[in-house]
Amino acid sequence: MRTLDSLLAEYSESHQTTYNKxxxxxxxxxxxxxxxxxxACIPVGNLFADFNPEWLQPYLHVGTLGIxxxxxxxxxxxxxLFLVMFVFxxxxxxxxxxxDRLSLAPLWLKMLLIFAIAWVFQFIGHYHEGKKPSFLKDLQFLLIGPAWTMSHLFKF
Structure with a gap:
């Protein structure tokens, strides 16, 4: 397995311009x-209802498992990195x-809208940069992207 430093360095190669960054x-x-x-739109039902306090119930979904x-x-x-990403x-x-408590639209629709808009801007950034997104070379970079962002935010 490659080290975090080598993964971040490789990810940085296609993220050089200030605009794209x-x-x-x-x-x-x-x-x-x-x-x-x-x-989070995929519930786990009452699978854990007997084992957890009431305040924890809204967080028992597939999104938490994914995290x-x-x-x-x-x-x-x-x-x-684990500590920073845990807090995040x-x-x-x-x-x-x-x-989810804002009843303007279903959660899945709000999240799908955020997802689509963010990806459009990502591709605009890469078009401006003139380089392909890193995940096209290695899917692992879909997880390195958040690490790269946090590494710049917290300077590690």
């Missing part, structure tokens, strides 16, 4: 958020719950 700083977290939000699995991947790469993931889960 700025787009990614906003859109990568938005895509991560929307994917978890879409997965758990992704955090294991980040933990394997770096403990510091908690904020995502809280944000999804807040957005």
């Amino acid at each position: 700025r787009i990614h700083y906003v859109c990568v977290p938005a895509i991560f958020f929307s994917i978890v939000g879409l997965l 758990f699995l992704v955090l294991l991947y980040y933990l394997k790469l770096s403990f510091r 993931s908690v904020l995502i889960l809280l944000g999804i719950e807040l957005i």
Whole structure:
């Protein structure tokens, strides 16, 4: 398995212009958020209802399971990255719950809209950069994108 530093360096190769970087700083977290939000639309039913307090019930969905699995991947790469992504993931889960309470539209529709808009901007950024998105070479970079964004935000 490649190291976090080598993955971040390789990801950075197709993210050199300020314009593309700025787009990614906003859109990568938005895509991560929307994917978890879409997965949150898949309930696990009352599977865990007897084992967890009432306040935890809104967070028992496939999105939380997805975050758990992704955090294991980040933990394997770096403990510091794991901690940063854990905090970010908690904020995502809280944000999804807040957005779900806004009854303007179904959660899946709100998340799909965020997902689509963020990807359009991502491709605009890569078109401006003149380089293909990294995930076209290796799907692992779909998980490295959020790590790359956080590494710039927290300077590690």
